[in-house]
Amino acid sequence: QGSVDCPNLEFEYGDADGHGAELAELYSYTEEPELSTNRRCFEEDFHAQVQGRRWLELDQAQQKAYVMRLLDGLEVVNRDKRLKVARAILYLAQGVFGDCDNEGDVLHWSRHNSFLLYQLGTFTAFLELLNMEIDNSQACSSALRKPAISLADSTELRVLLSVMYLMVENICVEQEEDPPEWKTCRETFRMELSFPVHTEEPFALLLFTMVTKFCSGHAPHFPMKKVLLLLWKVLLFTLGGFEALQAMKVRKREELGLPPLPEDSIQVMRSMRAASPPTYSIELMEQQQQKRGHRSRRPLVKQDSLDIYNERDPFKNDEAGVDEEENDDVDSGIEGELDLMERDAIIPAMPAQRPPIERVSFPKGLPWAPKVRQKDIEHFLEASRNKFIGFTLGQDTETLIGLPRPIHESVKTLKQHKYVSISDVQIKNEEELEKCPMSLGEEEVQETPCEILYRAMLYNLPQYMIALLKILLAAAPTSKAKTDSINILADVLPEEMPITVLQSMKLGIDVNRHKEIIVKSISALLLLLLKHFKLNHIYQFEYVSQHLVFANCIPLILKFFNQNIMSYITAKNSISVLDYPHCTVCDLPELTAESLEAGDNNQFCWRNLFSCINLLRILNKLTKWKHSRTMMLVVFKSAPILKRALKVKQAMMQLYVLKLLKIQTKYLGRQWRKSNMKTMSAIYQKVRHRMNDDWAYGNDIDARPWDFQAEECTLRANIEAFNSRRYDKPQDSEFAPVDNCLQSVLGQRLELPEDFHYSYELWLEREVFSQPIRWEELLHYQ
Secondary structure: OHHHHOOOOOOOOOOOOOHHHHHHOOOOHHHHHHHHHHHHHHHHHHHHHOOOOOHHHOOHHHHHHHHHHHHHHOOOOOHHHHHHHHHHHHHHHOOOHHHOOOHHHHHHHHHHHHHHHHHOOHHHHHHHHHHHHHOOHHHHHHHHHOOOOOHHHHHHHHHHHHHHHHHHHHHHOOOOOOOHHHHHHHHHHHHHHHOOOOOOOOHHHHHHHHHHHHHOOOOOOOOHHHHHHHHHHHHHHHHOOHHHHHHHHHHHHHHOOOOOOOOOHHHHHHHOOOOOOOOOHHHHHHHHHHHHHHHHHOOOOOOOOOHHHOOOOOOOOHHHOHHHHHOOOOOOOHHHHHHHHHOOOOOOOOOOOOOHHHOOOOOOOOOOOOEEOHHHHHHHHHHHHHHHOOOOOOOOOOOOOOOOHHHHHHHHHHHHOEOOOHHHHHHHHHHHHHHOHHHHOOOOOOOOHHHHHHHHHHHHHHHHHHHHHHHHHHHOOOOOOOOOOOOOOOOOOOOOOOOOHHHHHHHHHHHHHHHHHHHHHHHHHHHHHHHHHHHHOHHHHHHHHHHHHHOOHHHHHHHHHOOOHHHHHOOOOOOHHHOOOHHHHOOOOOOOHHHHHHOOOOOOOHHHHHHHHHHHHHHHHHHOOOHHHHHHHHHOOHHHHHHHHOOOOOHHHHHHHHHHHHHHHHHOOHHHHHHOHHHHHHHHHHOOOEOOOOOOOOOOHHHOOOOHHHHHHHHHHHHHHHHHHHHOOOOOOOOOOOOOOHHHHHOOOOOOOOOHHHHHHHHHHHHHHOOOOOHHHHHHOO
């Protein structure tokens, strides 16, 4: 009874895990010896410069002077010397752990040194070195020749990326006691990463280029985990996290004159409670026996369907107090009603002891306010007019003449819950700009970090999406090792492979952890991109979505979930004593096979649950309101896979699974709905209601076959029109003004090449005099 054993998971979803955990995930356990190498490089140099003192004892001016000396050392030609200096800087960014007594001190000095390094221009210096390393053809060719790539092939890159990651992660974390100059530093750094000053492209684009170069096979030694983690953190820092997104959404709705959002979705989800998972065949048989036993004793009392999970019915009114709890068995909620329908009971249910009105106790309120789209009102009126009048009035939603009073009431209710999204406004504006390009003139586009990133990514965006999905596929636990799949373990495998059982176990844990961190970073950065592009402009979001769908993102995510998801979420692929910063300040106990097998005592693995929720959210974003993509969910038989994921008792994860089940319910047939009533009632209870949405019955017009391809083609045409209008600025546009004056045209100075004067006569002879003029062609030319 796996589903009953699963406890409620005390998980709080956020932009990222705790600061310490995020820093720890940067390093593989095989990199651990390099921590002492960094320390040695720093101490050799530091003690030569500053005798008899520690880094912590220097004042700010002395620390700055020493860092400036180190940065000068990065300018040397000798590669090994440069690497030693870079390692010394990395040791500073890691928090000079040799001088610290506990983990808190290490994290404190790591932040302090990161701000100091940034103020002295370290990030720019390391960016130049990173560009040099990316273009290092020698390293690429030697890696391509090797049969097996290991940590040693990416040493320089790993040092550079680690320093940059530590700086981004430390600077972007806000704390109340931060001095004012740190706050200024943070904003300057954000601007520097978002709005490129020296280069033509934002920093994130360089990292995207590294990802595609790695996937194309030209640079197999790139440390992909570090690149992806840094890319995710840079996007999180420059674009903003989920709370910043919510605030931007509220502000944008105000600017467009739209009514405020009915609720704060982040807060609603935090207050939601996990439901009991749906039952499976073995459990159903046991319940049938239990029910028969119950029936023989008290056939007239309805059994609460949630009793087997020792949970109270969520539909019961919480305010009712003690009386209600005493009458639990009599006053069952909607779940109980549905359970009665499923039962094969011969004895009819007796009327309840109370008046019929009070039989079902409804909740105080559903978690989400219902929403209605303009299209829903139009469809409703079209159907009503066809039925009662016999003709329709197109998109007119105001004229109600000839329609009966109940229809008037329905339309009034629908209009009360009408929700106009930012996307609707953007689509309408886009249609008008396409229709009247001359009269409406140039569109004013705000130069936001998101807009700059999209413009930079636009022409290679399909390659970026394919590359990310390739790496995600290689890192998924359900993937089989194939010869043609990319090797993502280049930055985790040691030079010398393990020889003892203990070393093999440690490496096995490290490899699994490495894959989990890659999945976490890709799922988080894809979700961030989708959410920010959707807010910036709907067609930017649709462009990314369409390329994800074309690159088989939907079956890939379903394949990811087609595993024992409970064991993935509770996986213990970490060795806490080896995690940074713990391993730098504490004496390491002797590791044994037993201690590695036992793992930590956490209830679940934060990063894996975070990844699962992100992937479900991405799947929701791709399929919402897209019938052709919803049918892909049906065709790939996603319902049983998703239903298994409901076993995880975490409210947010269940909500996104239920949303995905809701959109395909009408296509799954009556029998599926009949045998999954518990899932159906969970959808009613937790997912937002759309008035007039016939999701549970399948009588709707949407349930009939239609041309799926036409939908995608129309969308693609709209996206291409948007991209060409906004980003392709041709010089000789047909709408550009034309100079019709002969004198000014002939009087224009033309820049001619120097050698033209020498070959002018020859050119005249060849191109003009020797060519017969075909007057008839000239006259007939349109």
